[in-house]
Amino acid sequence: MHExxxxxxxxxxxxxxxxxxxxxxxxxxxEPLGLTYPQYLVMMVLWExxxxxxxxxxxxxxxxTNTLTPILQRMEREGLVVRTHGITDGRQTLVSLTxxxxxxxxxxxxxxxxxxxxxxxxxxxxxxxxxxVEAIDKLIKELK
Amino acid sequence: MHExxxxxxxxxxxxxxxxxxxxxxxxxxxEPLGLTYPQYLVMMVLWExxxxxxxxxxxxxxxxTNTLTPILQRMEREGLVVRTHGITDGRQTLVSLTxxxxxxxxxxxxxxxxxxxxxxxxxxxxxxxxxxVEAIDKLIKELK
DNA sequence: TAACATTATATCGTACACGATATAATCTAT
DNA sequence: ATAGATTATATCGTGTACGATATAATGTTA
Numbered sequence: 001m002h003e004x005x006x007x008x009x010x011x012x013x014x015x016x017x018x019x020x021x022x023x024x025x026x027x028x029x030x031e032p033l034g035l036t037y038p039q040y041l042v043m044m045v046l047w048e049x050x051x052x053x054x055x056x057x058x059x060x061x062x063x064x065t066n067t068l069t070p071i072l073q074r075m076e077r078e079g080l081v082v083r084t085h086g087i088t089d090g091r092q093t094l095v096s097l098t099x100x101x102x103x104x105x106x107x108x109x110x111x112x113x114x115x116x117x118x119x120x121x122x123x124x125x126x127x128x129x130x131x132x133v134e135a136i137d138k139l140i141k142e143l144k
Numbered sequence: 145m146h147e148x149x150x151x152x153x154x155x156x157x158x159x160x161x162x163x164x165x166x167x168x169x170x171x172x173x174x175e176p177l178g179l180t181y182p183q184y185l186v187m188m189v190l191w192e193x194x195x196x197x198x199x200x201x202x203x204x205x206x207x208x209t210n211t212l213t214p215i216l217q218r219m220e221r222e223g224l225v226v227r228t229h230g231i232t233d234g235r236q237t238l239v240s241l242t243x244x245x246x247x248x249x250x251x252x253x254x255x256x257x258x259x260x261x262x263x264x265x266x267x268x269x270x271x272x273x274x275x276x277v278e279a280i281d282k283l284i285k286e287l288k
Numbered sequence: 289t290a291a292c293a294t295t296a297t298a299t300c301g302t303a304c305a306c307g308a309t310a311t312a313a314t315c316t317a318t
Numbered sequence: 319a320t321a322g323a324t325t326a327t328a329t330c331g332t333g334t335a336c337g338a339t340a341t342a343a344t345g346t347t348a
Contacts, residue, residue, distance in 0.1 A: 019163035021287035091296040132279040136158040143165035235326040
């Protein structure tokens with residue numbers, strides 16, 4: 001047996017699993033809003049700053065257009081955003097919140113607090129969370 | 145603006161992104177072996193212990209059968225594993241490595257080392273990695 | 289200014305994820 | 319022994335991810 005291959009040694013598997021479980025934990029909170037987790041990420045980007053072009057949202061979420069375009073199309077079908085062709089640059093697509101999309105922010109405002117309760121159990125303290133966030137940021141930077 | 149919604153504050157987004165980037169980093173290493181990352185996880189489980197039933201692999205990878213069955217079917221089509229019906233319990237499906245599947249372990253043995261070089265940059269030390277793994281384990285435990 | 293490269297987005301094909309449901313085998317309590 | 323519950327796996331539908339390719343608009347350069 002090659003010891004390095006053992007699943008227990010793998011940081012990657014943990015990140016993969018944690019990511020899946022977190023998305024699952026979001027589901028019951030997001031379902032009432034009619035959002036999936038990736039759609040929620042897009043909404044957060046737009047709530048922070050409305051009227052962004054596809055490419056800027058891509059860069060923010062580190063996703064390519066082949067992933068984001070279908071998501072935006074579904075969100076447009078749901079009436080959360082509208083996509084208009086750029087005026088100065090005809091290649092760009094501008095994504096804007098609809099009234100419905102803007103109103104959703106109010107309904108979403110408690111989600112982060114709800115989620116954070118999942119990992120503020122007795123054996124997970126603030127320092128560890130801060131360290132984890134820092135470490136993941138470095139990891140992401142190395143991988144980018 | 146609701147401050148909690150800011151993307152920068154979100155641990156979840158980091159985990160989601162790190163997981164995607166790691167899977168991407170695996171791709172060039174796994175492609176020569178004809179494996180995807182989830183398939184590689186299955187192979188690691190089977191290399192560690194051959195002849196396991198679907199349910200045990202599910203529990204090990206924390207995946208449900210609706211995800212794992214199609215993966216196993218593709219792996220069977222590729223000649224990496226065979227699936228046979230259980231003898232003692234007719235509901236079970238036993239998954240076994242083929243000769244091809246077993247031989248692949250030799251080719252895969254350097255992958256963990258290659259991968260770990262991605263996050264052993266100058267500003268990421270061993271202690272941080274250990275802490276991160278511990279913290280993610282706790283997180284997974286809370287979410288499970 | 290006409291060819292050519294570049295850029296922004298979209299489309300396509302394959303492979304996950306996962307909730308919901310189906311199916312078939314085993315177990316259990318009459 | 320048999321109806322009903324449970325368990326193990328499979329199937330289905332929808333929504334990502336992502337490499338590869340297409341398309342169309344903009345820049346660039348001879």
